[in-house]
Amino acid sequence: MFVSADRLMAMENGEKLHAISFDWEGYAPRFLTYSFGNARLQELELNAVSFTVSDGQYCIGSFRAEGYRPCPFRRQVVNFAQCEFCSRSIIPIQKCLFDPICDGELCDWDLCRREHMVYIAFYGSKTKVGMTSSGRLTERLIEQGADAYFTVGTFHSRKAAREMEKKISRGLSIAQMHRSADLMNELQKGPDYAAIDLIYRQTGARIGEKFDLTPSDIVLLKDYPIRQPLESKPAYSSLIGVHEGEVIGVKGRMLLYRNDGIRALNMAALPSRVITLI
Ligand SMILES: [Zn+2]
Ligand SMILES: [Zn+2]
Structure with a gap:
């Protein structure tokens, strides 16, 4: 420039x-x-x-x-x-933020003891499995810019939720993260709610069968200050x-x-x- x-x-x-x-x-x-x-x-x-x-x-x-x-x-x-x-x-033990090593007994950190939820989020039609403390669920999904999400279960600690997140990721080949740079196509196109709904029903059913969990209804996050589709990528x-x-x-x-x-x-x-x- x-x-x-x-x-x-x-x-x-x-x-x-x-x-x-x-x-x-x-x-x-x-x-x-x-x-x-x-x-x-x-x-x-x-x-x-x-x-x-x-x-x-x-x-x-x-x-x-x-x-x-x-x-x-x-x-x-x-x-x-x-x-x-x-x-x-x-954050008493920084490792507990990303890959918790305890249920609070080592770090004595409130977050490790808190109830967490595992969710599947949609970015356009790309999916991701993640977890967050139950009280921050909507906030967490909005800060990630998800178009929709559903939860698959509630767990007594951060570590327990992270373990289920990893199991679902491995078992169903669902990513645990996407690099922001890889979401530019989705950002341009904007969400296709019919496609999202189809993936929701298929993925929800597979998670229910394989992990004995009960997926929630799908929640759409629509009110970001942005107008999609964008005129260019x-x-x-x-x-x-x-x-x-x-x-x-x-x-x-x-x-x-x-x-x-x-x-x-x-x-x-x-x-x-x-x-x-x-
Ligand atoms: Zn400092
Ligand atoms: Zn801990």
């Missing part, structure tokens, strides 16, 4: 914000940043994007009873958005660099903006990065 000298200046001199979180309140996306200049949290409007994303990743700090606390060490991070110090109050943008253009929709992790066609920016990868407003 051609960048003029004055734009380059703006990029260097623009306000620097630390990307803290990207989440959803119902069907409203919320991008929270921390301004280094005035030392406070601010929500960035998502009608248009106009910023650069830098390479380095820094701990996002923590939310505590008394409010937000930036990382006291400004520590660089790699795989997680928080350093061990900042995540300690929330979005190009999956690399995170680092310039993002500038009118936003035409947000769904799950993906923010779509217009710049020489449609570009897709993975908002979930932003927390921990430093962005510079142009």
